[in-house]
Amino acid sequence: MSAGSVAVVVPEDIGVPSWDLYELSIPCTVFGKPQPDLADPWYELRLCGSRGDQQDGDRAEFGLAVRTHYGLDDLADADTVIISSVPDACVEDGRPVDPELVKALRRAHEAGARMVSLCTGAFALAEAGLLDGRRATAHWMHTGPLARRYPKVRVDDSVLYVDDGDVLTSAGLTAGLDLCLHLVRRDLGAQVANQLARRMVVPAHRPGGQAQFIDFSVPASDEGGLGPVLAWALDRLDRPLTVEDLARRAAMSPRTFYRRLQAATGTTPLQWLLNQRIGRAQALLESTNLPVERIGALCGLGTANNFRHHFLKQVGVSPSAYRQAFPGPRTGAADGTGPGPAV
Structure with missing residues (x-):
């Protein structure tokens, strides 16, 4: 393009x-x-x-x-x-x-x-x-x-x-x-x-709706910081993840984890997960021939209908329309059996 x-x-x-x-x-x-x-x-x-x-x-x-x-x-x-x-x-x-x-x-x-x-x-x-x-x-x-x-x-x-x-x-x-x-x-x-x-060396994508002013009154620390747990979550976007799962991984109570993540990112844990899943879906739609159903599953967005609903709401177009906007060589077989990109 x-x-x-x-x-x-x-x-x-x-x-x-x-x-x-x-x-x-x-x-x-x-x-x-x-x-x-x-x-x-x-x-x-x-x-x-x-x-x-x-x-x-x-x-x-x-x-x-x-x-x-x-x-x-x-x-x-x-x-x-x-x-x-x-x-x-x-x-x-x-x-x-x-x-x-x-x-x-x-x-x-x-x-x-x-x-x-x-x-x-x-x-x-x-x-x-x-x-x-x-x-x-x-x-x-x-x-x-x-x-x-x-x-x-x-x-x-x-x-x-x-x-x-x-x-x-x-x-x-x-x-x-x-x-x-x-x-x-x-x-x-x-x-x-x-x-x-x-x-x-900046975050790949901060949605426009994220808050301008983020309260950093809760200080960040190396011990028990959010970086490791967020990286852990990114490796598991295809799996069901809850606030409790993330809090447990971070060795925090769900309430503390919720507060810490919102203070650091300006968004809630579930919205953060949705943003990451949509971003992963965009990359797969651009670079692979995987069917929409398979991409929805790989990104943890469930059925094709659920995936389309969330993608349309976040991005403004359907997954199929988004894919058509990015023509070019793609990896992976059309039936979803071939290898996809490292994401």
Whole structure:
């Protein structure tokens, strides 16, 4: 499958505040470095400045200069447009978002581009009217101003990111990385996204509905930590697993295990298991010819009907439709008797 082109808007005051640099670096890292062994061609990345070809570069905090060779007019030619932030004054003081940027975002959307915001970039999409009537998010510190300023937007401050098809928004900082990996997962499949996440040494998949704010008041420790029991569970996804099974393996009471896992991941044990099983199913659908019934059993999702129900609810399409979106060579015999991939 073609990964397509990604245009990233470089904010006019990049680096003020300094975490803007981090959020700008996320799409550059995910989409800008070719990964020919994962997908060839990879994405084509373009950095688009608000003032066209900035030969001298924008002066950022710490004396860093950001140089771009594309302008806002180039957004309309991209398959995906990402805006990582807007100036602080647009968020805190109500200063209007750059009208030229707003026009460029509208043109790109009308041309069919997939529109993506990270953190305060949602203010630009909202100013362009692209979030009207849609559910959207931003960093929880900024969702209040976003909701007050744009009442037509259904602001949700409790999630990592929102995928509304052709328009996607995320919370700030690391949630932006979750959304970018989600885009790779949508475009190129679970296996490619998982391998890329592994190279970046980050979790392979955090669902968008996971809570933004996770209470880490229960300290992690090496002794009795959750890592070993979660790895144990991943090796046994094809088997019935209960909270009691996991708690027993972790040498905790079910109540303590439930609390510890929710504090660490923002989700419940059963939802965590379901997320892992769906992820395993996606990888098998992409890479094997195993029948749906067999995949459901291998992932611990029971009958074909139960598997289809959960997959459709989580992913938004049926297992068969998902498989058709990822043509290519697969392992395993069509009757399910051949070898499958190591998962």
